[in-house]
Amino acid sequence: xxxxxxxxESCFVTGTDTGVGKTLIASALVRALVQNGLRVxxxxxxxxxxxxxxxxWRNEDVEQLAAEGNIDVARSALCPYLLPQSLAPHxxxxxxxxxxxxxxxxxxxxxxxxxxxVVIVEGVGGFRVPLGPEFDTADxxxxxxxxxxxxxxxxxxxxxxxxxxxxxxxxRGLRILGWVANTxxxxxxxxxxxxxxxxxxxxxxxxxxxxxLASARSEHAAQRLDLSVISARGL
Numbered sequence: 260x261x262x263x264x265x266x267x268e269s270c271f272v273t274g275t276d277t278g279v280g281k282t283l284i285a286s287a288l289v290r291a292l293v294q295n296g297l298r299v300x301x302x303x304x305x306x307x308x309x310x311x312x313x314x315x316w317r318n319e320d321v322e323q324l325a326a327e328g329n330i331d332v333a334r335s336a337l338c339p340y341l342l343p344q345s346l347a348p349h350x351x352x353x354x355x356x357x358x359x360x361x362x363x364x365x366x367x368x369x370x371x372x373x374x375x376x377v378v379i380v381e382g383v384g385g386f387r388v389p390l391g392p393e394f395d396t397a398d399x400x401x402x403x404x405x406x407x408x409x410x411x412x413x414x415x416x417x418x419x420x421x422x423x424x425x426x427x428x429x430x431r432g433l434r435i436l437g438w439v440a441n442t443x444x445x446x447x448x449x450x451x452x453x454x455x456x457x458x459x460x461x462x463x464x465x466x467x468x469x470x471x472l473a474s475a476r477s478e479h480a481a482q483r484l485d486l487s488v489i490s491a492r493g494l
Contacts, residue, residue: 269378271405275420277384279412280441282320285381286477289327297376300330303338304364305383308345330375339367349389359390406436414444422460435463445471464488
């Protein structure tokens with residue numbers, strides 16, 4: 260329990276698709292939990308797309324997660340696999356001559372978990388993105404054994420995407436801790452009615468609805484989250 264009395268647990272953040280705001284919401288979760296007095300690390304086990312800066316490869320998502328956390332660890336601990344090209348991760352890994360290995364990721368997670376009260380693990384792309392010939396992000400979530408926070412990108416088609424993703428999560432014996440509606444199409448017609456439908460489709464509490472944010476800043480998104488919903492239900 261944090262100083263603010265909030266109960267929380269480590270979780271795996273996934274999305275209904277790529278580009279729905281997983282990093283924004285994961286970073287907002289890290290920020291909100293830090294503000295509640297917890298020691299928190301934001302982890303992105305696999306990141307595809309990096310720029311060389313100050314003598315090292317940097318990924319924007321990893322940097323954002325690191326900036327919000329309050330555990331002093333190397334970037335390599337937060338992201339064991341940082342791949343230069345912005346491609347599907349298994350393709351980016353192949354082109355980089357790297358084999359993504361599940362034990363490496365699990366070991367990095369356990370090392371972080373030993374130092375933090377909570378580790379927020381952000382996936383890559385949607386819930387079933389291949390990481391190699393033998394496993395995908397769904398397998399990673401299952402092996403980590405973490406409850407899932409689902410980020411739903413509010414745009415046309417989100418109802419189907421959310422329902423299918425929720426089914427895939429349940430099929431692997433995982434629990435949806437909560438979900439967040441993130442507005443990625445500010446012109447979406449009947450957004451309120453779609454949001455209401457999502458509340459019926461996703462079998463978990465809604466942690467918040469984030470409006471369109473042109474700057475996509477985690478401090479603004481964090482203000483839209485209500486983590487007490489989970490704390491009140493018990494973990």
